[in-house]
Amino acid sequence: MSIGTGIATGKIILMGEHSVVYGEPAIAFPFAGAKVQVEITANETNTLISSYYHGLLEEVPSHLKNVKDLLHRLQQDFHTGPFATSIVSTIPSERGMGSSAAVAVALTRAFFDWIKKDFTKEELMTYVNFSEKIAHGNPSGIDAAAASGTDAIYFIKGHPITSFPLTIDGYLLVADTGIKGQTREAVKSVAHLFETSKQLASQAIQRLGIETKRAKEAIIANQLEVLGESMNNAHQALQQLGVSNQQLDQLVSLALAHGAYGAKLTGGGRGGCMIALTKTKEQAENISRILLSDGARAAWIQGLGVYEHV
Known part of the structure; x- marks a missing residue:
């Protein structure tokens, strides 16, 4: 049976918390110390298996609405049958480590892997941002950019997010x-x-x-x-x-x-x-x-x- 796998990292804001709201820069980067791994397989019904919920996708609790809606959108956009989704995460929620964005990145990667379809960075970000808007209303985009990349992120409100390599030995x-x-x-x-x-x-x-x-x-x-x-x-x-x-x-x-x-x-x-x-x-x-x-x-x-x- 075909299994689709997707992995994403958490993120850390290194500098610029709060001041970024007032036009100052912030630095964030992917944090490989904590990860999300998702597996998708064909199934008789749409189901979700995670540490927060195990059951039918239609009946997930409200705080997982971003996950449910993302999976439904992927299913509708690519006309697939029902599938089971397993999420294993070591990123703690509500700790500022980008848990929801990492889940969205890993889910999208796993889905594309399952249907054996290549995707662009722009396609990935379209689905991740869709999920993040449901989770956070008006996200800055830092979490999504960091969770889906490998470089440090330099961000100023109202400007495009830019990246630069981590070149420090520590x-x-x-x-x-x-x-x-x-x-x-x-x-x-x-x-x-x-x-x-x-x-x-x-x-x-x-x-x-x-x-x-x-x-x-x-x-x-x-x-x-x-x-x-x-x-x-x-x-x-x-x-x-x-x-x-x-x-x-x-x-x-x-x-x-x-x-x-x-x-x-x-x-x-x-x-x-x-x-x-x-x-x-x-x-x-x-x-x-x-x-x-x-x-x-x-x-x-x-x-x-x-x-x-x-």
Whole structure:
């Protein structure tokens, strides 16, 4: 029996959280430490098998509407019979790691593999963006671009997304606080800060923009220490905006105390994940053990630059 397989990675926002809303740049990249794998096979009925739901596709819960509608659209566009879809993911949901976009990328790749049809990047993005609009209303496109590519993404609101290679020799540790990120609430609080303390908010946003540009230059020039400094400065600016919390700050401080070049929250904040930059894999593994013993729910490590595929 023919089996269609599709894989996609999660994504990490390296720099530019929140400031991207106000016209400053952001950097994100595919994070291979967490993945989604989808398998599609012919079946008597349309069914979905996942950790969240197992049963008829028509009866999926409302939070999986983006998955249901994407699979229905693919089925209608290519006139296939019913099929069973299996989703296995190690990307935690609501942690700022692009879970929904990665699922959409893997689903679309698996479907095209199942029907033995080649597809262009534009076709893939059409279906992924369709799914993401259902999931998020008005997505920036960062998640979809990062989950479907291999390079770092440089994004400025209102401008085309551009990519550049990760050419920095280091390792990135991602640690999950175990608390769902509160992106909507954090975005609203930043907007409120602009109303009540405009100068403070403006300075923090401007600082985030400066550090994001500096971080891009550091990556291209393979300057690990400079990138670490930018990450540290960015976290301080995010603290000023009020989008960090005690758990994130504690994990960031621990990582720095044990040799990380830089550490900061990633994503919307108020929970979710933090990231730490190290020179060696051994350093990343050591800090990972320390953070897990201090309350982090999970941790992943990815090599950057020349170490990416090691």
